[in-house]
Amino acid sequence: MNAVTVAHIVKKYGSKKAPVHALDDISLDVSKGELFGVIGPDGAGKTSLFRILTTLLLADSGDATVDGFDVVKQYKAIRNRVGYMPGKFSLYQDLSVEENLRFFATIFNTSIAANYELIKDIYIQIEPFKDRRAGKLSGGMKQKLALCCALIHRPSVLFLDEPTTGVDAVSRKEFWEMLKALKQQGISILVSTPYMDEAALCDRVALMQSGKIMSIDSPRNIIKKFTKTMWSVRSAEMYRLLNDLQQYSNTEKCYAFGEFHHLVLKNNGVERDEIMSYLQYLSHREIELQVALPNIEDCFIELMSSTGK
Amino acid sequence: MKQFIIFVQKEFYHIFRDRKSLLIIIFMPIVQIILFGFALTNEIKDSDIAILDNAKDGASGEIIRRLDASRYFNAARYLHTQGEIETAFKTGKIRLVVVFQPGFRAALLHNNHAQLQLIADATDPNTATTITNYAASIVRDYQSDLNLLVQTPYLITPQIRMLYNPQLKGAYNFVPGVMAMILILISAMMTSVAIVREKEINTMEVLLVSPLKPFLFILSKAIPYMFLSLVNVTTILIVSVSLLEVPIKGSLLLLMAEALLFITTSVSLGLLISNVTNSQQTALMISLMGLLLPTLLLGGFMFPIESMPRPLQVVSNLVPSKWFFIIVKNVMIKGLGFKMVWKETLILFGMALFFLAVSITKFKTRLA
Numbered sequence: 105m106n107a108v109t110v111a112h113i114v115k116k117y118g119s120k121k122a123p124v125h126a127l128d129d130i131s132l133d134v135s136k137g138e139l140f141g142v143i144g145p146d147g148a149g150k151t152s153l154f155r156i157l158t159t160l161l162l163a164d165s166g167d168a169t170v171d172g173f174d175v176v177k178q179y180k181a182i183r184n185r186v187g188y189m190p191g192k193f194s195l196y197q198d199l200s201v202e203e204n205l206r207f208f209a210t211i212f213n214t215s216i217a218a219n220y221e222l223i224k225d226i227y228i229q230i231e232p233f234k235d236r237r238a239g240k241l242s243g244g245m246k247q248k249l250a251l252c253c254a255l256i257h258r259p260s261v262l263f264l265d266e267p268t269t270g271v272d273a274v275s276r277k278e279f280w281e282m283l284k285a286l287k288q289q290g291i292s293i294l295v296s297t298p299y300m301d302e303a304a305l306c307d308r309v310a311l312m313q314s315g316k317i318m319s320i321d322s323p324r325n326i327i328k329k330f331t332k333t334m335w336s337v338r339s340a341e342m343y344r345l346l347n348d349l350q351q352y353s354n355t356e357k358c359y360a361f362g363e364f365h366h367l368v369l370k371n372n373g374v375e376r377d378e379i380m381s382y383l384q385y386l387s388h389r390e391i392e393l394q395v396a397l398p399n400i401e402d403c404f405i406e407l408m409s410s411t412g413k
Numbered sequence: 414m415k416q417f418i419i420f421v422q423k424e425f426y427h428i429f430r431d432r433k434s435l436l437i438i439i440f441m442p443i444v445q446i447i448l449f450g451f452a453l454t455n456e457i458k459d460s461d462i463a464i465l466d467n468a469k470d471g472a473s474g475e476i477i478r479r480l481d482a483s484r485y486f487n488a489a490r491y492l493h494t495q496g497e498i499e500t501a502f503k504t505g506k507i508r509l510v511v512v513f514q515p516g517f518r519a520a521l522l523h524n525n526h527a528q529l530q531l532i533a534d535a536t537d538p539n540t541a542t543t544i545t546n547y548a549a550s551i552v553r554d555y556q557s558d559l560n561l562l563v564q565t566p567y568l569i570t571p572q573i574r575m576l577y578n579p580q581l582k583g584a585y586n587f588v589p590g591v592m593a594m595i596l597i598l599i600s601a602m603m604t605s606v607a608i609v610r611e612k613e614i615n616t617m618e619v620l621l622v623s624p625l626k627p628f629l630f631i632l633s634k635a636i637p638y639m640f641l642s643l644v645n646v647t648t649i650l651i652v653s654v655s656l657l658e659v660p661i662k663g664s665l666l667l668l669m670a671e672a673l674l675f676i677t678t679s680v681s682l683g684l685l686i687s688n689v690t691n692s693q694q695t696a697l698m699i700s701l702m703g704l705l706l707p708t709l710l711l712g713g714f715m716f717p718i719e720s721m722p723r724p725l726q727v728v729s730n731l732v733p734s735k736w737f738f739i740i741v742k743n744v745m746i747k748g749l750g751f752k753m754v755w756k757e758t759l760i761l762f763g764m765a766l767f768f769l770a771v772s773i774t775k776f777k778t779r780l781a
Binding site: 155158159160161162179180183184186188189190191192193194195196197198199203206207208210211212213253254 | 415416419420423426427430431614615616618619620621622623624625778779780
């Protein structure tokens with residue numbers, strides 16, 4: 105049995121005449137004990153999908169189950185067994201760390217002591233501040249506390265909606281390590297994120313854009329499907345370089361990517377020399393040109409343009 | 414049960430840790446009672462009056478003495494010419510000028526008829542009427558004292574008794590009114606804001622995705638504010654009895670029970686409001702416009718309902734405060750028992766049940 109199944113889910117917002125498709129025929133499966141990522145920019149429909157799965161929203165059509173229970177008919181059973189951390193961390197700012205945790209434990213008919221083992225590694229980091237009000241915690245600590253609160257009843261499936269948005273890089277890294285540890289405990293985890301670099305940390309990912317899933321696979325396989333050669337280019341004048349490369353007759357697409365520009369050509373047979381001579385002809389200096397390994401973001405951009413057309 | 418206890422405990426944390434709001438909740442009733450009792454009163458007390466005594470004889474002197482001695486008036490100025498009257502009013506301090514005709518006593522004794530003029534500042538018509546009535550009755554008192562020895566053949570003397578409130582204290586009217594106002598404000602507004610706040614800070618999402626039952630959620634939200642409101646009833650009663658000398662004539666137990674019923678009605682109204690709003694601002698506005706205003710205007714305590722146009726009288730039946738106001742007046746001021754207020758009690762009970770049923774059945778178990 106899968107932890108989560110989603111079949112042809114459609115969710116529309118707005119008027120009947122001009123509906124906005126937040127989710128347009130979405131289907132996916134998440135296996136037990138899997139760390140599954142839903143990757144997509146803001147407005148891709150991630151939160152709508154999570155709310156439908158946590159029984160907070162009703163889909164317009166389609167079916168979904170969580171832990172074998174139907175999200176519409178058996179929503180009460182689901183509410184007993186899932187953990188949910190909404191986009192904005194939901195904590196009581198005027199309650200202390202410990203009070204927040206105890207409150208959520210009791211609401212879920214359990215106690216901190218009963219499931220302390222599960223949250224120990226995370227809670228131990230915020231325990232020195234257990235008497236501090238949640239409102240006075242840093243973003244990273246709030247996030248850890250919210251995760252503890254979502255975990256305290258040992259859920260079978262954990263839904264984390266953009267848990268790392270607005271959190272510093274170090275805390276983000278720590279957070280993903282915690283998720284890996286939780287996976288070892290047999291908890292299935294669905295996590296959404298707009299950060300493409302976090303995709304590589306999931307077992308499988310669904311790349312979402314405008315309410316559609318463009319691809320579902322392991323991060324490695326998604327990258328494998330990127331068959332074209334990708335070049336990374338830099339020169340002394342990056343902005344002019346970008347413009348020039350986009351003008352180049354052989355260019356399929358070229359976009360800024362960190363310190364380099366990523367360049368994909370229409371014709372894979374084009375040699376390095378051809379690009380070099382084009383750039384030298386335009387009197388670019390300090391040119392660096394090498395074949396780069398594509399990452400998830402490159403795949404996402406590729407998929408976006410191929411499905412968008 | 415554990416769920417319920419921790420939820421109520423959490424609500425009390427919210428209340429006690431928000432010091433400013435707590436201070437407002439605790440002291441608002443006291444401040445309002447004191448304001449209505451001493452500052453915003455429409456009783457006439459120590460009004461400054463001016464005297465133009467053209468007679469300066471024993472009779473005019475005695476009337477002036479009596480006016481000044483009464484607790485309504487204070488003879489602040491003595492005028493000398495007709496022209497000064499206008500100037501006296503223009504200062505804004507003088508509310509009434511008493512003018513005696515020359516030879517006042519002589520006219521009274523020899524012609525059996527003397528004239529005295531009361532000139533009032535009628536920019537506030539109600540006050541002017543009240544003041545002139547008070548002054549006239551003091552003059553009448555003097556007159557009847559004069560006539561004590563004389564037998565007048567035909568005489569009707571109205572014997573006036575002000576039942577339940579012989580001293581005509583405004584407090585007898587506004588204590589029940591302020592009680593209704595405070596309770597509906599605290600109970601309904603605070604409850605609705607407390608629930609909507611959970612929606613605003615997103616904790617509602619987590620609570621919904623939990624085994625917590627809606628009924629339990631609503632109950633645990635309502636209990637702390639019901640408790641606070643009972644505290645408020647107690648302080649209002651203590652202040653009214655000790656400071657304003659308004660006695661509790663009827664059964665205190667009945668009064669508290671009726672207050673609890675009204676609080677329940679208000680809290681369920683608050684729950685209803687929180688069901689239909691998503692922001693604390695809106696909840697606040699709806700509570701103020703939808704509850705406080707009708708309570709003030711149609712509750713019967715500021716403006717008598719009997720003198721309203723028919724449609725408004727009908728509408729006023731929908732205002733819970735109206736019924737509570739009647740109950741408190743009957744029980745607290747008149748000292749009547751349950752037998753005399755069962756109808757109003759039943760209406761409040763019905764309202765509470767209706768609002769509660771609607772807010773529980775309409776409780777949204779999902780976000781949209």
